[in-house]
Amino acid sequence: MTQKKAKTENKIWTVVQKHLMTATGYMIPFVVAGGIIFAIAVMLNGHSQPTTGLLGKLAQIGSAGLALFIPALGGYLAYSIADRPGLAPGFITAYLAVQIKSGFIGGIIGGLLAGIIVNWLKKIKLSSNYKVLGSIFLYPLGGTLLAGGIMVFIIGAPIAGFMNYLTDILNGMKGAARIPLGILMGSMIGIDMGGPINKVACTFAQTQVDTLPFLMGIMGPSVCTMPIGLGISTFLFKKKYSPAESDAGKAAILMGLCGISEGAIPFATADPIRVIVGNTIGSAVAGAIAAWTGTVSHAPWGGLIVLPVVGNIGGYLLAVVAGSLVTAIIVGLWKKEYVEQDSNLTDDADIDLNIEEF
Template identity: 45%
Template sequence: MAQTKISVRNSLMTGVSYMIPFVTAGGILIAISFLLGGYQVESGTFAGYLNQVGGTAFGLMVPALAGFIAFAIADRPGIAPGMIAGMLASNIGAGFLGGLIGGLLAGYVALWIKNWPVPKSLYKLMPVLVIPLLSSAIVGLLMVIVIGLPIKGMMDALTEWLRGLSTGSSVLLGIVLGLMMAFDMGGPVNKVAYTFGLAMISQNILEPHAAIMAAGMTPPLGLALATVLAPHKYSKREIDAGKAAWIMGASFITEGAIPFAAADPFRVIPSIMAGSAVAGALSMLFGCTLAAPHGGIFVIPMIGNFGLYLVALAAGTIVTALVVNALKPSLDQEVAEGTSVSG
């Protein structure tokens, strides 16, 4: 059992290492497109082309994560089913958590089929035909039926629940929106909160979307700050990802936190949820407003109660950094614990 835990963690780290270039390249290109074209980037312009390229890089993020998680488990036969599972996770709106689950499923299914006793005549066909075909079919159907079908119902239920909350305490609504924005960083729960904010804007209710943007900016900013405050708790790869996360967080690209969350979900996700809840609650408490759907720092001058909004954003960022650093061990301690477990 202990060995399984270690292999799962190593698999996650492999997936993250191959995913990071897609996150950083895509996120920074999207941020530059906002800088050049404003928060409503027009297609057919240079900024629009940059946004398209960045969006394409982001589209490959979850397939890369899932594909190389599966690769770490089953070697090359795991890449195809893993990437297919990751693409399905993106298409069905399951986000990076769906991709993470899909990558693990693909890897272990491919490894299981790889270990089948087969006649020598089929041996050469196994890695190029039999394993990718069967594992892709099995994992793909699981992704679509077991994971995909319940998502729409969940999203509809969450939307209705948020509409009910919007008539109650504004601070409670800010906390819930913050938790949702940070939970899966671009996944279905995040998207429900974001879409709710847009619906409120259409009704000229501008406070919820301000809270949503603060809560969405906080995870990458908080993790970037965490790598500065306690660099001994992060690998060089994570520290480099933290440098890019400053730009993505400032641009309201919550996905900049995904490399950290995918590598250490049980410490990182609760930490960023805490910081985003603080940011969302304070934004609502201060009565901050926002009519723009996106943009991060590029639309902050458009925010009502601009100064207090920065206080909310800073508070959420600091809480995230302090909580995650309190939860994470140093790298040396983590390696020692892993060595002890494997022994």
């Protein structure tokens, strides 16, 4: 019975994780577009939000993207669960979560609620004449009323209280007290290079960029140490890597500078254990240093392209360099020396192969 329950729970989590990944993929463009435009306006104004003139208008454009990303998260989460009829209820319920100040957790719960409720409504049998009416009227209307009502009257305020409590705790962490958080976030970011665990940590930091910019100060260096570190490793330990991997190392450094952790994936595919361990430790070191030095970032992205909007650039760069070198050295020392295959031997083997023996 216990094993059956565990299997059911694992299946439910797998399904939820799939929908969350879909929704996050749709949400990220809102975060990137809005956050970077807003950060540029803040940078040009001198690290304070402009309210007038050209920079004020630029900040207004960026703020629109940042205002929409939680509704987008909830909307596309409901869309992933219930298809197009879930889109409007998900957006509206997640928007209500923002209004109640229940944050991205409220947005996620709102999207899940809307998707589940609309899926339930879709089980109501309608005659063929009314099926179209159901998709554009019954399901969106019923889903919005039920999910929105639950958010406004029942769960919104408790979630908002929890988010305020969490924000106060994180805001109260200073100096060395932030190091464990930096290690945890860095490890989560490094362990699967853009996968679901990475996305949890990154999304948490990105959704708090306006209230807790030190979280982005941790995420920014942690995201880029993996590809940069592996690229450096191909230069420091040339005999350990194939020519193809050496070429991939150059591309990985460029991707790392742009905050794209997926540049490390080709190395992990070829040598998963060594690369994942090296990535995780290196990103954890970067996160710990960034947390310890009090680094903050006002852009919901990583890499060195966000340096103009980073507070404590020295701490940020130290975290990137230290984390990258740790990854480079761990993977480089641990790897076996690359041995090139003898093409002649392969050709001989092909010639001697007798299909009739099979």
